Amino acid sequence: MNSAVIVVHGGGASCISKDRKERVRQGIVKAATVGYNILKEGGSAVDAVEGAVVVLEDDAEFNAGHGSVLNENGEVEMDASIMNGKDLSAGAVSAVRCVANPIKLARLVMEKTHHCFLTDQGAAKFAADNGIPAIPGEQLVTERNKKRLEKEKHEKCAQVGVTLISSLSLFLSLLTRSLGTVGAVAVDCRGNVAYATSTGGIVNKMPGRVGDTPCIGSGGYADNDIGAISTTGHGESILKVNLARLTLFHVEQGKTLEEAAEASLGYMKSKVKGVGGVIVVNKAGDWAVKWTSASMPWAAAKDGKLHSGIDLSDTSVTDLP
Numbered sequence: 001m002n003s004a005v006i007v008v009h010g011g012g013a014s015c016i017s018k019d020r021k022e023r024v025r026q027g028i029v030k031a032a033t034v035g036y037n038i039l040k041e042g043g044s045a046v047d048a049v050e051g052a053v054v055v056l057e058d059d060a061e062f063n064a065g066h067g068s069v070l071n072e073n074g075e076v077e078m079d080a081s082i083m084n085g086k087d088l089s090a091g092a093v094s095a096v097r098c099v100a101n102p103i104k105l106a107r108l109v110m111e112k113t114h115h116c117f118l119t120d121q122g123a124a125k126f127a128a129d130n131g132i133p134a135i136p137g138e139q140l141v142t143e144r145n146k147k148r149l150e151k152e153k154h155e156k157c158a159q160v161g162v163t164l165i166s167s168l169s170l171f172l173s174l175l176t177r178s179l180g181t182v183g184a185v186a187v188d189c190r191g192n193v194a195y196a197t198s199t200g201g202i203v204n205k206m207p208g209r210v211g212d213t214p215c216i217g218s219g220g221y222a223d224n225d226i227g228a229i230s231t232t233g234h235g236e237s238i239l240k241v242n243l244a245r246l247t248l249f250h251v252e253q254g255k256t257l258e259e260a261a262e263a264s265l266g267y268m269k270s271k272v273k274g275v276g277g278v279i280v281v282n283k284a285g286d287w288a289v290k291w292t293s294a295s296m297p298w299a300a301a302k303d304g305k306l307h308s309g310i311d312l313s314d315t316s317v318t319d320l321p
């Protein structure tokens with residue numbers, strides 16, 4: 001019998017203000033606890049990662065579901081994917097608008113269709129056909145994200161005429177724009193692994209822009225023989241290096257989870273100047289969290305203990321109830 005493990009993340013970020021930190025920590029801890037309880041009650045790794053991600057999609061502090069960032073037109077378009085390491089079955093949706101929990105829709109794609117990936121209107125029709133209610137898009141829009149879009153548009157305007165933007169400021173702006181994607185990886189007591197990742201993408205994106213999150217191998221991957229991973233960060237960079245599968249490739253080559261995460265994130269930084277973060281588990285119950293962004297809210301539950309952190313310096317361990 002394997003020991004159950006779940007790890008969750010709340011997105012690579014540049015910096016999180018002091019007043020938000022506590023709310024973010026509470027959200028991430030709640031998600032890990034909900035996922036861990038599902039595992040302890042005998043639920044599958046897929047049930048656990050879906051359950052944890054639903055908690056974060058429902059929490060307006062995170063850029064997924066309710067609280068997603070807005071595109072150029074002020075609308076929410078969301079991407080999500082999920083994968084079962086037992087048989088490599090996978091489901092994904094992109095550019096979906098009026099659903100509260102894109103991860104539930106991704107799971108339905110995985111389990112109720114012969115496809116891996118549905119997008120836009122086809123995904124919306126599939127949702128309706130499967131009893132997922134369409135909600136008014138505005139229900140997903142928060143005041144904070146309206147302000148964020150305004151600020152982003154304003155800053156973009158201010159940059160017009162500036163011919164040379166230093167790569168540092170470019171990265172910082174990319175990260176502020178992409179704060180808060182959510183994800184989870186888990187191992188259940190039968191030794192199966194799974195991942196789920198969900199996002200509103202990056203603020204002020206073009207309508208129809210799809211990032212790494214719904215792309216199997218970039219936004220995540222799960223294979224019982226290697227492990228499960230969920231990624232976050234600059235989507236275009238993650239897509240270019242297939243960050244999730246690349247990390248697991250390093251694991252297959254004999255690296256520890258920690259070393260593999262470091263190698264792939266390092267590669268992404270040196271090759272395309274992209275920053276981000278990953279959470280990884282393997283069948284044996286080892287887990288690792290790693291990021292090259294300034295911070296990444298995360299929590300991991302195993303053997304009755306909850307580990308969590310946001311910045312490099314603030315890891316804490318407590319007993320789970």
Ligand SMILES: COC(=O)C[C@H](N)C(=O)O
Nearest residue numbers: 178181201211232233235
């Ligand atoms: C932290 O932000 C993200 O992870 C955004 C997501 N990877 C995207 O580009 O769509």
